Amino acid sequence: MDQETTNARAFGFAGDWREFAPIAFTNLLLSIVTLGVYTFWAKARERRYLWSRTRFIDDRLEWTGTGLELFIGYVMAFFLFLVPLGVIQFVVQALAIRGEDGLAGLLILIFYLLFLYLLGVAIYRAMRYRLSRTYWHGIRGGSDDQGFGYAVSHLWKTIVGTVAFGLLVPWAMVSLWNERWNRMSFGPHAFQSNGRMTSALIGRYLLYYLMPIVVFIGIALAAALIGPTIAGSPEKIQIAILLTLVVGYVGFFVVLGLIALTFYAAYFREVVGNLSLGGLEFEFDARTKDWLVLFVGNVLLVVVTLGIGTIFLGYRNWTFFVRHIQAYGSLDLDDFTQSTTREPRQGEGLLDAFDVGAF
Amino acid sequence: MSAPSEAAVRVWHYDGNSGVRREPLLVPAGEDRFMLVDLGREDGPYAYADLVAQGAVDGHPRFGLKKRPGWSMTFAEALPEAVAARLPGTARYGGVIDRIGLWPAVGAFAAVSALIIVGIATVPSMVARLIPRSVEARLGSLMVGDFGERACTDPAGVAALQAMAERMQMRDGVDLRVVDVPMVNAVTLPGGHVVLFSGLLQQASSPDEVAGVLAHELGHVENRDVLESLVRQLGLSVVLGGLDGNVGGYTNALLSASYSRGAEARADGFAIDALRTAQVSPRPTAAFFSKLAKSEVKVKGADALLTYMASHPMSSEREQRFAASAGKAATTPVLDAAQWQALKGICGAGSGKWKGSRLGF
Numbered sequence: 001m002d003q004e005t006t007n008a009r010a011f012g013f014a015g016d017w018r019e020f021a022p023i024a025f026t027n028l029l030l031s032i033v034t035l036g037v038y039t040f041w042a043k044a045r046e047r048r049y050l051w052s053r054t055r056f057i058d059d060r061l062e063w064t065g066t067g068l069e070l071f072i073g074y075v076m077a078f079f080l081f082l083v084p085l086g087v088i089q090f091v092v093q094a095l096a097i098r099g100e101d102g103l104a105g106l107l108i109l110i111f112y113l114l115f116l117y118l119l120g121v122a123i124y125r126a127m128r129y130r131l132s133r134t135y136w137h138g139i140r141g142g143s144d145d146q147g148f149g150y151a152v153s154h155l156w157k158t159i160v161g162t163v164a165f166g167l168l169v170p171w172a173m174v175s176l177w178n179e180r181w182n183r184m185s186f187g188p189h190a191f192q193s194n195g196r197m198t199s200a201l202i203g204r205y206l207l208y209y210l211m212p213i214v215v216f217i218g219i220a221l222a223a224a225l226i227g228p229t230i231a232g233s234p235e236k237i238q239i240a241i242l243l244t245l246v247v248g249y250v251g252f253f254v255v256l257g258l259i260a261l262t263f264y265a266a267y268f269r270e271v272v273g274n275l276s277l278g279g280l281e282f283e284f285d286a287r288t289k290d291w292l293v294l295f296v297g298n299v300l301l302v303v304v305t306l307g308i309g310t311i312f313l314g315y316r317n318w319t320f321f322v323r324h325i326q327a328y329g330s331l332d333l334d335d336f337t338q339s340t341t342r343e344p345r346q347g348e349g350l351l352d353a354f355d356v357g358a359f
Numbered sequence: 360m361s362a363p364s365e366a367a368v369r370v371w372h373y374d375g376n377s378g379v380r381r382e383p384l385l386v387p388a389g390e391d392r393f394m395l396v397d398l399g400r401e402d403g404p405y406a407y408a409d410l411v412a413q414g415a416v417d418g419h420p421r422f423g424l425k426k427r428p429g430w431s432m433t434f435a436e437a438l439p440e441a442v443a444a445r446l447p448g449t450a451r452y453g454g455v456i457d458r459i460g461l462w463p464a465v466g467a468f469a470a471v472s473a474l475i476i477v478g479i480a481t482v483p484s485m486v487a488r489l490i491p492r493s494v495e496a497r498l499g500s501l502m503v504g505d506f507g508e509r510a511c512t513d514p515a516g517v518a519a520l521q522a523m524a525e526r527m528q529m530r531d532g533v534d535l536r537v538v539d540v541p542m543v544n545a546v547t548l549p550g551g552h553v554v555l556f557s558g559l560l561q562q563a564s565s566p567d568e569v570a571g572v573l574a575h576e577l578g579h580v581e582n583r584d585v586l587e588s589l590v591r592q593l594g595l596s597v598v599l600g601g602l603d604g605n606v607g608g609y610t611n612a613l614l615s616a617s618y619s620r621g622a623e624a625r626a627d628g629f630a631i632d633a634l635r636t637a638q639v640s641p642r643p644t645a646a647f648f649s650k651l652a653k654s655e656v657k658v659k660g661a662d663a664l665l666t667y668m669a670s671h672p673m674s675s676e677r678e679q680r681f682a683a684s685a686g687k688a689a690t691t692p693v694l695d696a697a698q699w700q701a702l703k704g705i706c707g708a709g710s711g712k713w714k715g716s717r718l719g720f
Contacts, residue, residue, distance in 0.1 A: 014417075026461060030452065033468040035475060045452070052414055059380070060416050064428055094502050098509075137380065138373025138429035187378060336378030338429060 010280075010327035013319050014060075015053030017312065023049055024311040040074065040347070041067030050318045056136055057331070064140075065133035070347035073129075081118060085111075113155065120154025121147050124180060126348035131184055132341065137333070141186035142341030153179055170205045170267070171197055177271045188337050189278035195271040204263040211256055219244055261295065262288040272325065278336075279329040286324040294320045366441040368434060370395070374402065375429025385432070387441060395432070407445040414449065422446070479594055487587035492532070492550070495586050499534075499550025511537040511557065516705025519698040523566065526637050526693050527574050530581075535573075539706045545572050547579040549586045557706050563647060566694040566702065570637075571630055571644025571681065578629030584622040627677060631684045640690040645681035 027042035044067040051063035088111050095104035124147030131141030154176055161172030174195045181193035226240065265288040272284035298316060301309035367384045372395055374381070383397035394403035410422040413431065421433040438446075451457055456464040516537070524535055533551040542556040553576045555569070563569050579585060634641045694702065 026452065029465060030456070030468065033465050033472055035472045038468075041452070048414075052416070062413065062423075062431065064423075090502070135429050135431075137378035138375045138431060139378045140429060333378045333380075338376050343428075 010057050011322050011325050012055040013053055013322045014055060015049065015319075017315060019053075020049060020312070020315050024315070028308075028311050037071070038067075040070035043067070043070055046314055050315065051134065054318075054322055056327075059137055062135040063133055064135060065129070065347060069129075069133075069345070072345075073347035076346055077122075116158055117151050117155045120151030120158075122348070123154070124150045124183075125344065127180060127184065129344050129346075129348050131186065132339075132343050136186075137336065138338075139187040139336055140339050141184060142339050142343065143184045144341045145183040147183075150176075150179055150183065166209065170201055170263075173267060174201070174271060181275060185339060185341060186277055187339050188335060192276045193271065194274045196274070198266075198270055200266050201263070201270055204259070204266050208256065208259045208263050211259055212252065215248065215252065215255075219248060258288075258292070261291050265291050276329075278331055280331055281328045283326040283328065284324055285326060286320070290320075290324065366439045367396075368439055368442060369436050370432040370434055372432045373429060375427055375431075382435070385434075385442065391445065393442070408447070410447050412447055412449045420446070479591065483591040483594060484587045486590045487583050490586060490590075495583070496532075496550035498586075498589075499548045499552045502548055509539045511539055511706035513701070513705045513707050515701035516703075519694055519702040520705065522698055523570055523573065523693055523702070526639070527570055527577060527633050528636065529573075529577055533577065533580055537705050545576050547576045547585050549589060551580045553577065553580060560703050560705070562650070565643045565692065566699045567639050567643040567692060568647035569702070570639050570693040571634060571641060571647065574630035574633040575626045577633065578626030579622070581629055582622065582625055584626065588619070588622070623677075627680060631681065635684065635686065635688075637693070638688060638690050639693045641681045641684050645678045648678040648681065 030038040047063040051061040157172040161168040178193040275282045383395040388404045392404040409425045413421045424430040540556040541558040
């Protein structure tokens with residue numbers, strides 16, 4: 001029995017926001033009256049809904065993770081990470097107050113490295129957990145790798161990427177994405193990820209990288225050219241400074257944000273586009289414009305509803321993802337047997353503690 | 360193979376071992392069990408009680424099986440009543456809430472949360488009072504030690520400081536010192552460590568001002584405010600940990616701030632009483648608070664780091680309170696001129712030349 005994915009899109013979403021609204025609002029209500037403890041169960045409920053309305057080829061996805069798992073994950077992260085963090089802060093402050101700057105600095109450095117390492121563990125394990133709780137045709141994904149090796153890679157690649165004046169950041173992102181996915185599997189098949197540093201990716205990143213410099217030189221040039229003509233009048237100088245601030249602000253946060261978005265869109269197309277599983281090839285077709293519409297929509301939704309719209313962000317982001325992901329090829333269901341990978345018992349608590357997003 | 364009875368119904372089924380979809384018949388097997396019967400294949404029996412409702416796919420109810428991840432069946436046809444009656448209800452919000460209903464659960468959770476918030480408001484002061492002073496003292500020295508090279512030890516200055524402390528009826532066991540830090544401030548640390556920064560001595564125009572600030576800090580020692588604030592912070596971070604980062608942070612800041620204002624007011628009351636008993640005029644302290652209010656902006660950066668130790672919101676209200684407490688009784692300066700000079704020189708010749716720490720202190 002072969003599952004072909006020909007004309008129709010392999011992925012589809014069958015829910016709508018009116019159906020989701022009661023879930024979102026009761027989740028919000030229960031989270032408030034439980035002082036936030038319910039958020040873990042709320043997250044599980046939201047995913048159960050989103051997954052169950054997501055079709056892949058001929059059947060729906062199924063989320064089997066529970067609120068309790070996420071809660072236990074959070075408690076573990078609290079004791080493994082947040083408590084030591086508090087203690088280190090305390091010690092650093094005590095050292096600084098005694099004038100032991102060197103020791104305090106060393107401790108901050110060690111803490112930073114530890115943070116980066118744990119961040120790698122967290123990103124890896126969150127992905128592994130999500131795959132292990134995602135079922136399709138009664139089959140789940142997962143990984144036997146614990147992620148400690150990945151975390152070492154994450155540590156040094158992040159440092160190298162940043163140290164070279166940030167120029168190697170795209171390389172670090174792509175290679176870490178590959179490394180992560182190449183350790184994951186679904187059912188009997190291993191994911192294969194071969195994302196590369198394309199010229200499009202490098203170009204967009206360079207644009208992002210050079211933008212602040214261009215803006216800075218532009219402002220300096222403008223000041224040199226226009227400066228002498230307005231030097232006499234204090235009002236003109238005030239206006240010029242105000243204009244510079246406005247232009248600088250727009251340049252940095254709007255233009256830079258847009259360029260960052262074009263980079264991210266290209267990055268996501270590249271890495272998802274070079275991901276495969278068994279006989280399936282994946283593709284992600286969202287362009288910069290699509291990401292922009294999502295992003296602006298999210299901001300408006302939150303602002304216009306005075307923050308209450310936040311409860312719909314997860315829904316919007318998920319449907320965006322499903323609308324734009326595509327799969328081609330075929331999956332042989334006769335060999336499509338259950339995954340034998342170890343099932344992690346706790347949720348992505350560590351990642352929640354770091355406040356990092358899904359992919 | 361059992362003969363399909365009237366109650367038999369067609370389902371889509373995954374067994375969790377293979378991804379192949381089967382379409383067997385669900386055939387009741389006795390009162391509370393059923394079999395899944397396919398051509399040449401029989402699975403089960405399974406108990407209806409082990410089924411877990413998973414909502415519906417295109418209007419067709421779907422069920423999983425307890426402890427069998429991946430196992431599922433979705434009804435393809437209308438349900439016979441004999442089967443429908445035995446199927447479990449939908450699980451919506453989670454165990455307890457589904458059992459007692461959404462609104463009763465909201466009420467119960469809100470009541471428990473209210474109790475917890477009341478607990479946060481009252482328990483820390485009780486806990487702080489239960490912690491022995493010796494433990495508190497050890498915690499305090501862990502945090503600050505002896506301030507290393509920054510502690511000011513000029514003998515004449517120390518004697519003057521001691522004289523002032525005695526006049527203000529400082530209780531035994533309080534560790535009072537001046538530290539060479541150019542900040543116009545003073546802090547109380549757990550375990551009765553009161554620290555006056557040298558900037559305070561440099562800026563003060565009379566010893567009575569310093570005495571007022573010292574009495575305020577002694578009030579914090581008396582009320583064990585700092586320890587209470589530490590306990591509260593710990594409790595809040597555990598309770599509010601589940602909330603989204605920002606929400607938790609804001610709630611935390613709000614609760615701490617409201618508590619902190621009360622503690623400051625109590626410490627001021629203590630200081631006013633102490634000044635009155637010692638027959639020291641509160642007016643210079645009032646003037647000093649008004650002066651500090653103006654320099655507040657400058658100290659803010661350093662203050663942020665010390666917020667959890669003791670927060671000193673300066674306001675005209677506090678200034679007025681001290682000014683209003685001035686009675687008609689005669690007052691004498693807390694130190695004579697020679698003692699005052701000695702106190703100002705407590706950090707020795709290098710006073711005020713101490714180079715700032717690169718970490719913001």
